[in-house]
Amino acid sequence: xxxxxxxxxxxxxxSWSLRAWLMLKFAGAEFTETTVLFGRPDMKxxxxxxxxxxxxxxxxxxxxxxxxxxxxxxxxxxxxVARFHTYGVVVDATARAYMDAVWNHPAMAEAWALAAEEPxxxxxxx
Ligand SMILES: N[C@@H](CCC(=O)N[C@@H](CS)C(=O)NCC(=O)O)C(=O)O
Numbered sequence: 001x002x003x004x005x006x007x008x009x010x011x012x013x014x015s016w017s018l019r020a021w022l023m024l025k026f027a028g029a030e031f032t033e034t035t036v037l038f039g040r041p042d043m044k045x046x047x048x049x050x051x052x053x054x055x056x057x058x059x060x061x062x063x064x065x066x067x068x069x070x071x072x073x074x075x076x077x078x079x080x081v082a083r084f085h086t087y088g089v090v091v092d093a094t095a096r097a098y099m100d101a102v103w104n105h106p107a108m109a110e111a112w113a114l115a116a117e118e119p120x121x122x123x124x125x126x
Pocket of ligand 1: 009013014015016017054055056057067068069070
């Protein structure tokens with residue numbers, strides 16, 4: 001069963017929604033879609049019920065409601081995992097499994113291999 005629900009606008013008209021949709025696809029996440037159809041009289045009312053900002057896209061995950069396509073991309077992928085890893089944030093088993101999956105993704109391994117070739121900056125590592 002999909003653990004993510006993406007609330008989005010028409011794919012023809014909402015490029016912000018497309019960003020979130022593609023991000024989830026790229027991440028290989030299973031998700032359901034709820035489309036708020038633009039141009040209909042009930043559009044604003046539907047948005048008011050489904051989105052805290054009145055805009056799409058919105059990602060729901062468990063009890064979390066994440067508006068804004070950039071926030072959705074951030075929530076899904078590397079920045080959060082990388083910083084949690086760096087700072088040794090203690091997380092539960094489910095979050096750990098997700099973090100490990102992201103951390104061990106081939107694209108991440110490639111990024112870290114390239115990072116290892118860059119000069120280190122001690123001030124940035126405190
Ligand atoms: N910065 C937001 C922008 C979201 C946004 O503007 N969404 C538009 C659709 S592309 C929207 O929901 N419009 C509904 C309206 O204006 O009533 C993001 O990246 O998600």
